Amino acid sequence: MEDQATGVVIATRTALDQASALAVQYGFSILGAFILLIAGWILAGVVSRASYRVISRIRGIDETLASFFQNLLHYSLLILVFITVLGQFGVQTASIIAALGAAGLAIGLALQGTLQNIAAGIMLLILRPFRVGEYIETTNVKGFIKDIGLFATEMRTADGLYLMAPNSTLWNTPIVNHSREPDRRQELSIILAGGSDIELARKIILDVVKSDQRVQTTPSPVVYIDDLSAGQTTLKIDYWTITSAWTPTRQDVISKLLAQLAAANIALK
Template sequence: MEGLAGQLGAYGPLVVGALKALVFLVVGWIVANAISGFVRRQVTRSEHIDNTLGTFFASLVKWLILIVVFIAVLQIFGFEATSLIAVLGAATLAIGFALQGTLADLAAGVMLIVFRPYKLDQYVDIDGTAGTVKDINLFVTELVTPDNVQIIVPNGKAWGSIIRNYSAHATRRLDLEFGIDYGDDADKAIKIITDISGADARVHDDPAPWVRVVNLGESSVDLGVRLWCDAGDYWDLKFDMTKQIKEAFDKKGISIPYPHAVEIQKSA
Protein backbone atom coordinates (compact mmCIF):
# COMPACT_ATOMS: atom_id res chain seq x y z
CA MET A 1 0.00 0.00 0.00
CA GLU A 2 2.82 2.46 0.91
CA GLY A 3 4.60 1.77 -2.39
CA LEU A 4 1.36 2.42 -4.25
CA ALA A 5 0.91 5.66 -2.33
CA GLY A 6 4.41 6.81 -3.34
CA GLN A 7 3.71 6.11 -7.00
CA LEU A 8 0.46 8.06 -6.96
CA GLY A 9 2.05 11.13 -5.37
CA ALA A 10 -0.15 13.58 -3.50
CA TYR A 11 -3.29 11.57 -4.11
CA GLY A 12 -1.65 8.38 -2.91
CA PRO A 13 -2.87 8.44 0.72
CA LEU A 14 -6.41 9.18 -0.41
CA VAL A 15 -6.42 6.34 -2.91
CA VAL A 16 -4.94 3.92 -0.40
CA GLY A 17 -7.49 4.98 2.17
CA ALA A 18 -10.28 4.46 -0.32
CA LEU A 19 -8.96 0.97 -1.14
CA LYS A 20 -8.74 0.12 2.56
CA ALA A 21 -12.27 1.40 3.10
CA LEU A 22 -13.54 -0.66 0.18
CA VAL A 23 -11.87 -3.80 1.57
CA PHE A 24 -13.37 -3.09 5.00
CA LEU A 25 -16.83 -2.64 3.51
CA VAL A 26 -16.68 -5.83 1.44
CA VAL A 27 -15.24 -7.94 4.26
CA GLY A 28 -17.60 -6.36 6.77
CA TRP A 29 -20.62 -7.08 4.56
CA ILE A 30 -19.54 -10.71 4.11
CA VAL A 31 -18.89 -11.17 7.83
CA ALA A 32 -22.21 -9.50 8.76
CA ASN A 33 -24.15 -11.82 6.45
CA ALA A 34 -22.23 -14.89 7.64
CA ILE A 35 -22.75 -14.18 11.35
CA SER A 36 -26.38 -13.20 10.74
CA GLY A 37 -26.98 -16.48 8.94
CA PHE A 38 -25.24 -18.40 11.73
CA VAL A 39 -27.45 -16.75 14.38
CA ARG A 40 -30.57 -17.52 12.33
CA ARG A 41 -29.58 -21.19 11.93
CA GLN A 42 -28.71 -21.66 15.59
CA VAL A 43 -31.95 -20.13 16.80
CA THR A 44 -33.97 -22.15 14.29
CA ARG A 45 -32.44 -25.36 15.61
CA SER A 46 -33.35 -24.52 19.21
CA GLU A 47 -36.69 -25.86 20.41
CA HIS A 48 -36.83 -23.25 23.18
CA ILE A 49 -36.61 -20.12 21.01
CA ASP A 50 -39.31 -18.99 18.58
CA ASN A 51 -38.20 -18.77 14.94
CA THR A 52 -39.60 -15.24 14.82
CA LEU A 53 -37.03 -14.14 17.40
CA GLY A 54 -34.28 -15.82 15.42
CA THR A 55 -35.10 -13.83 12.31
CA PHE A 56 -35.22 -10.58 14.26
CA PHE A 57 -31.97 -11.23 16.16
CA ALA A 58 -30.20 -12.17 12.93
CA SER A 59 -31.27 -8.87 11.40
CA LEU A 60 -30.20 -6.99 14.54
CA VAL A 61 -26.74 -8.60 14.57
CA LYS A 62 -26.24 -7.82 10.89
CA TRP A 63 -27.00 -4.13 11.30
CA LEU A 64 -24.87 -3.78 14.43
CA ILE A 65 -21.88 -5.26 12.60
CA LEU A 66 -22.45 -2.94 9.63
CA ILE A 67 -22.55 0.06 11.97
CA VAL A 68 -19.19 -0.99 13.45
CA VAL A 69 -17.78 -1.40 9.94
CA PHE A 70 -19.04 2.06 8.97
CA ILE A 71 -17.34 3.61 12.02
CA ALA A 72 -14.10 1.77 11.15
CA VAL A 73 -14.25 3.11 7.58
CA LEU A 74 -14.65 6.65 8.87
CA GLN A 75 -11.60 6.17 11.09
CA ILE A 76 -9.59 5.13 8.03
CA PHE A 77 -10.27 8.57 6.58
CA GLY A 78 -8.96 10.25 9.74
CA PHE A 79 -12.04 10.61 11.91
CA GLU A 80 -11.15 10.03 15.57
CA ALA A 81 -13.53 7.89 17.58
CA THR A 82 -14.17 10.63 20.14
CA SER A 83 -14.72 13.23 17.43
CA LEU A 84 -16.95 10.84 15.55
CA ILE A 85 -19.11 10.26 18.62
CA ALA A 86 -19.39 14.02 19.12
CA VAL A 87 -20.35 14.55 15.49
CA LEU A 88 -22.91 11.74 15.62
CA GLY A 89 -24.34 13.18 18.80
CA ALA A 90 -24.71 16.62 17.23
CA ALA A 91 -26.24 15.13 14.09
CA THR A 92 -28.70 12.89 15.92
CA LEU A 93 -31.47 15.48 15.91
CA ALA A 94 -31.11 16.21 12.19
CA ILE A 95 -30.91 12.52 11.36
CA GLY A 96 -33.97 11.87 13.50
CA PHE A 97 -36.01 14.41 11.54
CA ALA A 98 -34.70 13.10 8.21
CA LEU A 99 -35.38 9.47 9.07
CA GLN A 100 -38.58 9.74 11.05
CA GLY A 101 -40.25 6.99 9.05
CA THR A 102 -37.26 4.65 9.29
CA LEU A 103 -36.85 5.18 13.03
CA ALA A 104 -40.57 4.63 13.50
CA ASP A 105 -40.26 1.34 11.58
CA LEU A 106 -37.33 0.35 13.79
CA ALA A 107 -39.26 1.10 16.99
CA ALA A 108 -42.31 -0.71 15.62
CA GLY A 109 -40.14 -3.72 14.76
CA VAL A 110 -39.04 -3.95 18.38
CA MET A 111 -42.68 -3.72 19.52
CA LEU A 112 -43.71 -6.46 17.09
CA ILE A 113 -41.03 -8.76 18.48
CA VAL A 114 -41.87 -7.96 22.11
CA PHE A 115 -45.64 -8.40 21.79
CA ARG A 116 -45.64 -10.72 18.75
CA PRO A 117 -49.12 -10.18 17.28
CA TYR A 118 -47.96 -12.55 14.52
CA LYS A 119 -45.13 -15.01 13.96
CA LEU A 120 -43.37 -16.62 11.03
CA ASP A 121 -45.52 -18.86 8.80
CA GLN A 122 -48.80 -17.47 10.18
CA TYR A 123 -51.49 -16.18 7.82
CA VAL A 124 -52.42 -12.60 8.69
CA ASP A 125 -54.30 -9.61 7.36
CA ILE A 126 -52.61 -6.27 8.02
CA ASP A 127 -54.97 -3.41 7.26
CA GLY A 128 -56.50 -5.26 4.29
CA THR A 129 -53.25 -6.80 3.04
CA ALA A 130 -53.24 -10.57 3.62
CA GLY A 131 -50.52 -13.19 3.31
CA THR A 132 -48.25 -15.65 5.10
CA VAL A 133 -45.50 -14.08 7.23
CA LYS A 134 -42.12 -15.03 5.76
CA ASP A 135 -39.78 -12.57 7.47
CA ILE A 136 -39.77 -9.96 10.24
CA ASN A 137 -36.65 -7.79 10.46
CA LEU A 138 -35.78 -4.43 11.99
CA PHE A 139 -37.67 -2.38 9.45
CA VAL A 140 -40.20 -4.43 7.46
CA THR A 141 -42.44 -7.48 7.54
CA GLU A 142 -42.47 -9.68 4.43
CA LEU A 143 -45.72 -11.38 3.44
CA VAL A 144 -46.36 -13.87 0.65
CA THR A 145 -49.87 -14.12 -0.82
CA PRO A 146 -51.49 -17.49 -1.71
CA ASP A 147 -50.61 -16.83 -5.38
CA ASN A 148 -46.92 -16.33 -4.40
CA VAL A 149 -46.72 -12.52 -4.61
CA GLN A 150 -44.26 -10.86 -2.25
CA ILE A 151 -45.60 -7.96 -0.17
CA ILE A 152 -43.34 -5.72 1.95
CA VAL A 153 -45.11 -3.99 4.84
CA PRO A 154 -43.18 -1.31 6.81
CA ASN A 155 -43.20 -2.24 10.49
CA GLY A 156 -44.55 1.18 11.42
CA LYS A 157 -47.61 0.61 9.25
CA ALA A 158 -48.05 -2.93 10.58
CA TRP A 159 -47.87 -1.91 14.22
CA GLY A 160 -50.25 1.02 13.71
CA SER A 161 -52.90 -1.00 11.82
CA ILE A 162 -55.58 -3.52 12.66
CA ILE A 163 -54.04 -7.01 12.45
CA ARG A 164 -56.15 -10.11 11.84
CA ASN A 165 -54.21 -13.27 12.63
CA TYR A 166 -55.99 -16.28 11.14
CA SER A 167 -53.38 -18.70 12.49
CA ALA A 168 -53.18 -17.51 16.09
CA HIS A 169 -55.56 -20.18 17.43
CA ALA A 170 -55.54 -23.91 16.82
CA THR A 171 -59.22 -24.00 15.78
CA ARG A 172 -61.49 -21.89 13.57
CA ARG A 173 -65.21 -21.69 12.95
CA LEU A 174 -66.40 -22.29 9.40
CA ASP A 175 -69.55 -20.36 8.48
CA LEU A 176 -71.60 -21.46 5.46
CA GLU A 177 -75.01 -20.46 4.15
CA PHE A 178 -77.35 -22.35 1.81
CA GLY A 179 -80.64 -21.17 0.33
CA ILE A 180 -83.48 -23.65 -0.29
CA ASP A 181 -86.81 -23.22 -2.02
CA TYR A 182 -89.82 -22.09 0.02
CA GLY A 183 -91.60 -25.27 -1.01
CA ASP A 184 -88.86 -27.56 0.38
CA ASP A 185 -88.80 -29.12 3.85
CA ALA A 186 -86.40 -27.06 6.00
CA ASP A 187 -86.08 -29.81 8.63
CA LYS A 188 -85.11 -32.31 5.94
CA ALA A 189 -82.44 -29.97 4.60
CA ILE A 190 -81.11 -29.34 8.13
CA LYS A 191 -80.83 -33.10 8.73
CA ILE A 192 -78.93 -33.58 5.48
CA ILE A 193 -76.39 -30.93 6.47
CA THR A 194 -76.13 -32.27 10.03
CA ASP A 195 -75.54 -35.84 8.82
CA ILE A 196 -72.83 -34.78 6.37
CA SER A 197 -71.12 -32.66 9.04
CA GLY A 198 -71.20 -35.49 11.57
CA ALA A 199 -69.67 -37.92 9.10
CA ASP A 200 -66.64 -35.70 8.40
CA ALA A 201 -63.78 -36.41 10.82
CA ARG A 202 -62.45 -32.88 10.43
CA VAL A 203 -65.58 -31.38 12.02
CA HIS A 204 -65.28 -31.10 15.79
CA ASP A 205 -67.96 -32.52 18.09
CA ASP A 206 -67.36 -29.77 20.64
CA PRO A 207 -68.68 -27.24 19.86
CA ALA A 208 -71.24 -29.33 18.01
CA PRO A 209 -72.27 -28.50 14.43
CA TRP A 210 -74.90 -25.76 14.34
CA VAL A 211 -77.53 -25.58 11.55
CA ARG A 212 -80.50 -23.19 11.72
CA VAL A 213 -82.89 -21.19 9.54
CA VAL A 214 -81.30 -17.76 9.68
CA ASN A 215 -83.26 -15.71 7.16
CA LEU A 216 -86.34 -15.67 4.93
CA GLY A 217 -84.98 -14.16 1.75
CA GLU A 218 -86.76 -12.77 -1.28
CA SER A 219 -86.48 -16.07 -3.16
CA SER A 220 -85.11 -18.60 -0.66
CA VAL A 221 -85.14 -19.87 2.90
CA ASP A 222 -81.56 -19.39 4.11
CA LEU A 223 -79.88 -21.98 6.31
CA GLY A 224 -76.84 -20.98 8.36
CA VAL A 225 -74.15 -23.55 9.15
CA ARG A 226 -71.42 -23.20 11.79
CA LEU A 227 -68.73 -25.86 12.03
CA TRP A 228 -65.57 -25.92 14.14
CA CYS A 229 -62.39 -27.45 12.78
CA ASP A 230 -58.60 -27.30 13.05
CA ALA A 231 -57.23 -24.10 11.53
CA GLY A 232 -55.23 -26.10 8.98
CA ASP A 233 -58.39 -27.85 7.72
CA TYR A 234 -60.43 -24.67 7.23
CA TRP A 235 -60.23 -24.15 3.46
CA ASP A 236 -60.37 -27.81 2.42
CA LEU A 237 -63.37 -28.35 4.69
CA LYS A 238 -65.11 -25.28 3.26
CA PHE A 239 -64.75 -26.47 -0.32
CA ASP A 240 -65.61 -30.11 0.45
CA MET A 241 -68.71 -29.26 2.51
CA THR A 242 -70.03 -26.92 -0.15
CA LYS A 243 -69.72 -29.62 -2.80
CA GLN A 244 -71.07 -32.48 -0.66
CA ILE A 245 -74.11 -30.55 0.56
CA LYS A 246 -74.99 -29.38 -2.96
CA GLU A 247 -74.79 -32.95 -4.29
CA ALA A 248 -76.82 -34.29 -1.34
CA PHE A 249 -79.52 -31.67 -1.94
CA ASP A 250 -79.73 -32.77 -5.58
CA LYS A 251 -80.16 -36.43 -4.61
CA LYS A 252 -82.73 -35.73 -1.89
CA GLY A 253 -84.84 -33.35 -3.96
CA ILE A 254 -83.89 -30.16 -2.13
CA SER A 255 -83.59 -27.32 -4.63
CA ILE A 256 -81.31 -24.30 -4.41
CA PRO A 257 -83.38 -21.63 -6.19
CA TYR A 258 -82.06 -18.98 -8.52
CA PRO A 259 -82.90 -15.43 -7.47
CA HIS A 260 -86.34 -14.76 -8.84
CA ALA A 261 -89.49 -12.71 -8.34
CA VAL A 262 -93.07 -13.94 -8.24
CA GLU A 263 -95.68 -11.82 -10.02
CA ILE A 264 -99.18 -11.92 -8.51
CA GLN A 265 -102.11 -10.53 -10.46
CA LYS A 266 -105.38 -9.74 -8.74
CA SER A 267 -108.62 -9.41 -10.62
CA ALA A 268 -110.42 -6.10 -10.32
Protein backbone atom coordinates (compact mmCIF):
# COMPACT_ATOMS: atom_id res chain seq x y z
CA MET A 1 0.00 0.00 0.00
CA GLU A 2 2.78 2.37 0.91
CA ASP A 3 4.56 1.61 -2.38
CA GLN A 4 1.39 2.38 -4.32
CA ALA A 5 0.91 5.64 -2.46
CA THR A 6 4.50 6.60 -3.10
CA GLY A 7 4.09 5.81 -6.81
CA VAL A 8 0.98 7.97 -7.03
CA VAL A 9 2.77 10.87 -5.35
CA ILE A 10 5.76 10.57 -7.68
CA ALA A 11 3.51 10.35 -10.76
CA THR A 12 1.52 13.36 -9.60
CA ARG A 13 4.68 15.40 -9.01
CA THR A 14 6.03 14.37 -12.43
CA ALA A 15 2.78 15.38 -14.10
CA LEU A 16 2.76 18.71 -12.27
CA ASP A 17 6.40 19.35 -13.21
CA GLN A 18 5.66 18.58 -16.86
CA ALA A 19 2.55 20.76 -16.78
CA SER A 20 4.53 23.61 -15.25
CA ALA A 21 7.26 23.24 -17.86
CA LEU A 22 4.67 23.22 -20.67
CA ALA A 23 2.89 26.21 -19.12
CA VAL A 24 6.14 28.15 -18.95
CA GLN A 25 7.15 27.12 -22.48
CA TYR A 26 3.83 27.89 -24.16
CA GLY A 27 3.17 30.81 -21.88
CA PHE A 28 6.25 32.57 -23.24
CA SER A 29 5.29 31.51 -26.77
CA ILE A 30 1.79 32.91 -26.35
CA LEU A 31 3.14 36.13 -24.84
CA GLY A 32 5.72 36.46 -27.60
CA ALA A 33 3.10 35.78 -30.26
CA PHE A 34 0.77 38.36 -28.71
CA ILE A 35 3.54 40.97 -28.60
CA LEU A 36 4.56 40.12 -32.17
CA LEU A 37 0.96 40.39 -33.34
CA ILE A 38 0.46 43.83 -31.78
CA ALA A 39 3.84 45.11 -32.98
CA GLY A 40 3.19 43.77 -36.49
CA TRP A 41 -0.25 45.34 -36.59
CA ILE A 42 1.16 48.73 -35.58
CA LEU A 43 4.11 48.42 -37.96
CA ALA A 44 1.83 47.49 -40.88
CA GLY A 45 -0.26 50.58 -40.25
CA VAL A 46 2.77 52.87 -39.99
CA VAL A 47 4.45 51.48 -43.09
CA SER A 48 1.26 51.55 -45.20
CA ARG A 49 0.49 55.14 -44.22
CA ALA A 50 4.07 56.18 -44.96
CA SER A 51 3.88 54.46 -48.34
CA TYR A 52 0.65 56.33 -49.11
CA ARG A 53 2.31 59.67 -48.41
CA VAL A 54 5.30 58.77 -50.60
CA ILE A 55 3.22 57.38 -53.49
CA SER A 56 0.74 60.26 -53.46
CA ARG A 57 3.61 62.71 -54.00
CA ILE A 58 4.67 60.97 -57.21
CA ARG A 59 3.66 62.97 -60.25
CA GLY A 60 0.77 61.43 -62.15
CA ILE A 61 -0.31 59.04 -59.35
CA ASP A 62 -4.02 59.29 -58.59
CA GLU A 63 -5.35 59.24 -55.01
CA THR A 64 -7.36 56.11 -55.82
CA LEU A 65 -4.21 54.35 -56.99
CA ALA A 66 -2.25 55.49 -53.93
CA SER A 67 -4.99 54.13 -51.64
CA PHE A 68 -4.98 50.82 -53.54
CA PHE A 69 -1.23 50.37 -53.06
CA GLN A 70 -1.54 51.38 -49.40
CA ASN A 71 -4.20 48.74 -48.73
CA LEU A 72 -2.29 46.11 -50.72
CA LEU A 73 0.86 46.70 -48.67
CA HIS A 74 -1.08 46.86 -45.39
CA TYR A 75 -2.82 43.49 -45.83
CA SER A 76 0.31 41.85 -47.23
CA LEU A 77 2.21 42.84 -44.07
CA LEU A 78 -0.63 41.55 -41.87
CA ILE A 79 -0.54 38.17 -43.64
CA LEU A 80 3.22 38.05 -43.12
CA VAL A 81 2.79 38.83 -39.41
CA PHE A 82 0.10 36.13 -39.06
CA ILE A 83 2.37 33.52 -40.66
CA THR A 84 5.24 34.56 -38.37
CA VAL A 85 3.00 34.22 -35.31
CA LEU A 86 2.01 30.71 -36.36
CA GLY A 87 5.69 29.88 -36.67
CA GLN A 88 6.05 30.72 -32.96
CA PHE A 89 3.96 27.64 -32.16
CA GLY A 90 5.90 25.31 -34.41
CA VAL A 91 3.43 25.38 -37.29
CA GLN A 92 5.03 24.56 -40.64
CA THR A 93 4.64 27.89 -42.41
CA ALA A 94 5.94 26.53 -45.71
CA SER A 95 2.73 24.55 -46.15
CA ILE A 96 0.65 27.63 -45.27
CA ILE A 97 2.49 29.73 -47.84
CA ALA A 98 1.95 27.01 -50.45
CA ALA A 99 -1.74 26.86 -49.55
CA LEU A 100 -2.05 30.64 -49.82
CA GLY A 101 -0.35 30.53 -53.21
CA ALA A 102 -2.74 27.85 -54.43
CA ALA A 103 -5.70 29.78 -53.06
CA GLY A 104 -4.46 32.96 -54.73
CA LEU A 105 -4.12 31.13 -58.05
CA ALA A 106 -7.64 29.72 -57.74
CA ILE A 107 -9.07 33.12 -56.85
CA GLY A 108 -7.16 34.70 -59.73
CA LEU A 109 -8.63 32.22 -62.20
CA ALA A 110 -12.12 32.68 -60.78
CA LEU A 111 -11.85 36.48 -60.88
CA GLN A 112 -9.93 36.74 -64.12
CA GLY A 113 -12.22 39.37 -65.60
CA THR A 114 -12.20 41.44 -62.42
CA LEU A 115 -8.40 41.31 -62.18
CA GLN A 116 -8.19 42.44 -65.81
CA ASN A 117 -10.30 45.46 -64.91
CA ILE A 118 -8.06 46.22 -61.93
CA ALA A 119 -4.90 45.96 -64.04
CA ALA A 120 -6.48 48.15 -66.71
CA GLY A 121 -7.63 50.64 -64.05
CA ILE A 122 -4.09 50.90 -62.67
CA MET A 123 -2.69 51.58 -66.15
CA LEU A 124 -5.40 54.16 -66.87
CA LEU A 125 -4.67 55.95 -63.59
CA ILE A 126 -0.92 55.95 -64.28
CA LEU A 127 -0.86 56.86 -67.99
CA ARG A 128 -3.92 59.13 -67.88
CA PRO A 129 -5.25 58.91 -71.45
CA PHE A 130 -8.25 60.82 -70.09
CA ARG A 131 -9.14 62.79 -66.96
CA VAL A 132 -12.33 63.72 -65.13
CA GLY A 133 -14.35 66.21 -67.17
CA GLU A 134 -12.86 65.31 -70.55
CA TYR A 135 -14.90 63.99 -73.46
CA ILE A 136 -13.67 60.75 -75.01
CA GLU A 137 -14.78 58.44 -77.77
CA THR A 138 -13.98 54.76 -78.35
CA THR A 139 -15.37 52.10 -80.66
CA ASN A 140 -17.85 51.14 -77.92
CA VAL A 141 -18.60 54.20 -75.80
CA LYS A 142 -18.34 57.97 -75.79
CA GLY A 143 -19.08 60.62 -73.20
CA PHE A 144 -17.73 62.88 -70.45
CA ILE A 145 -15.60 61.28 -67.73
CA LYS A 146 -17.15 61.49 -64.25
CA ASP A 147 -14.90 59.17 -62.22
CA ILE A 148 -12.06 56.71 -62.86
CA GLY A 149 -12.09 53.74 -60.50
CA LEU A 150 -10.05 50.56 -60.21
CA PHE A 151 -12.82 48.41 -61.68
CA ALA A 152 -14.80 50.71 -63.98
CA THR A 153 -15.00 54.25 -65.31
CA GLU A 154 -18.16 56.30 -64.84
CA MET A 155 -19.24 58.51 -67.72
CA ARG A 156 -22.06 60.84 -68.77
CA THR A 157 -23.19 60.75 -72.39
CA ALA A 158 -23.85 63.90 -74.44
CA ASP A 159 -27.60 63.47 -73.90
CA GLY A 160 -27.22 63.20 -70.10
CA LEU A 161 -27.31 59.43 -69.59
CA TYR A 162 -25.23 57.61 -66.97
CA LEU A 163 -22.72 55.13 -68.40
CA MET A 164 -20.35 52.75 -66.61
CA ALA A 165 -17.63 51.13 -68.72
CA PRO A 166 -15.36 48.31 -67.44
CA ASN A 167 -11.77 49.47 -67.49
CA SER A 168 -10.62 46.55 -69.63
CA THR A 169 -12.89 47.69 -72.48
CA LEU A 170 -11.33 51.17 -72.37
CA TRP A 171 -7.74 49.98 -72.07
CA ASN A 172 -7.92 47.51 -74.97
CA THR A 173 -9.29 49.93 -77.55
CA PRO A 174 -8.10 53.15 -79.22
CA ILE A 175 -9.28 56.26 -77.36
CA VAL A 176 -10.02 59.59 -79.01
CA ASN A 177 -9.81 62.39 -76.44
CA HIS A 178 -11.74 65.42 -77.68
CA SER A 179 -10.68 67.62 -74.76
CA ARG A 180 -6.98 66.96 -74.21
CA GLU A 181 -5.37 69.17 -76.86
CA PRO A 182 -5.75 72.95 -76.35
CA ASP A 183 -6.52 73.68 -80.03
CA ARG A 184 -8.74 71.88 -82.51
CA ARG A 185 -9.36 72.18 -86.24
CA GLN A 186 -12.84 72.66 -87.64
CA GLU A 187 -13.86 71.56 -91.10
CA LEU A 188 -17.08 72.63 -92.79
CA SER A 189 -18.47 71.86 -96.23
CA ILE A 190 -20.76 74.09 -98.27
CA ILE A 191 -22.35 72.94 -101.52
CA LEU A 192 -23.14 75.76 -103.94
CA ALA A 193 -25.78 75.40 -106.58
CA GLY A 194 -24.71 75.50 -110.22
CA GLY A 195 -24.10 78.99 -111.60
CA SER A 196 -23.20 80.51 -108.22
CA ASP A 197 -20.43 83.09 -108.00
CA ILE A 198 -17.70 80.94 -106.44
CA GLU A 199 -15.22 83.75 -105.79
CA LEU A 200 -17.85 85.92 -104.12
CA ALA A 201 -18.89 82.95 -101.99
CA ARG A 202 -15.27 82.31 -100.96
CA LYS A 203 -14.82 85.98 -100.00
CA ILE A 204 -18.01 86.01 -97.90
CA ILE A 205 -17.02 82.78 -96.17
CA LEU A 206 -13.53 84.03 -95.31
CA ASP A 207 -14.89 87.35 -94.02
CA VAL A 208 -17.40 85.58 -91.79
CA VAL A 209 -14.84 83.13 -90.42
CA LYS A 210 -12.13 85.75 -89.79
CA SER A 211 -14.59 88.12 -88.10
CA ASP A 212 -15.13 85.61 -85.28
CA GLN A 213 -12.67 86.43 -82.48
CA ARG A 214 -12.48 82.78 -81.42
CA VAL A 215 -11.03 81.73 -84.78
CA GLN A 216 -7.23 81.65 -84.64
CA THR A 217 -5.18 83.60 -87.14
CA THR A 218 -2.30 81.06 -87.08
CA PRO A 219 -2.76 78.89 -88.99
CA SER A 220 -5.02 81.17 -90.98
CA PRO A 221 -8.46 79.99 -92.15
CA VAL A 222 -8.65 78.64 -95.70
CA VAL A 223 -11.51 78.12 -98.16
CA TYR A 224 -10.94 75.90 -101.18
CA ILE A 225 -12.86 74.01 -103.84
CA ASP A 226 -13.09 70.39 -102.75
CA ASP A 227 -15.29 69.01 -105.50
CA LEU A 228 -16.56 70.29 -108.84
CA SER A 229 -19.34 68.42 -110.58
CA ALA A 230 -22.23 69.11 -112.88
CA GLY A 231 -24.75 71.36 -111.21
CA GLN A 232 -22.87 72.00 -107.96
CA THR A 233 -19.57 73.06 -106.34
CA THR A 234 -18.36 71.96 -102.93
CA LEU A 235 -16.32 74.40 -100.86
CA LYS A 236 -14.33 73.28 -97.82
CA ILE A 237 -13.61 75.60 -94.87
CA ASP A 238 -10.74 74.88 -92.46
CA TYR A 239 -10.01 76.95 -89.36
CA TRP A 240 -8.58 76.44 -85.86
CA THR A 241 -10.00 77.46 -82.50
CA ILE A 242 -9.49 76.56 -78.84
CA THR A 243 -11.00 73.22 -77.92
CA SER A 244 -13.41 74.62 -75.33
CA ALA A 245 -14.91 76.98 -77.96
CA TRP A 246 -15.04 74.44 -80.81
CA THR A 247 -18.78 73.68 -80.69
CA PRO A 248 -20.17 77.22 -80.09
CA THR A 249 -17.82 78.63 -82.72
CA ARG A 250 -19.04 76.08 -85.25
CA GLN A 251 -22.68 76.88 -84.51
CA ASP A 252 -22.19 80.65 -84.78
CA VAL A 253 -20.13 80.44 -87.97
CA ILE A 254 -22.73 78.24 -89.70
CA SER A 255 -25.55 80.62 -88.71
CA LYS A 256 -23.66 83.67 -90.00
CA LEU A 257 -22.69 81.91 -93.25
CA LEU A 258 -26.27 80.97 -94.01
CA ALA A 259 -27.42 84.55 -93.44
CA GLN A 260 -24.59 86.21 -95.42
CA LEU A 261 -24.77 83.84 -98.38
CA ALA A 262 -28.56 84.21 -98.55
CA ALA A 263 -28.18 87.99 -98.48
CA ALA A 264 -25.79 87.76 -101.46
CA ASN A 265 -28.30 85.56 -103.35
CA ILE A 266 -25.90 82.60 -103.38
CA ALA A 267 -27.96 79.44 -103.51
CA LEU A 268 -26.97 76.33 -101.60
CA LYS A 269 -27.82 72.72 -102.25
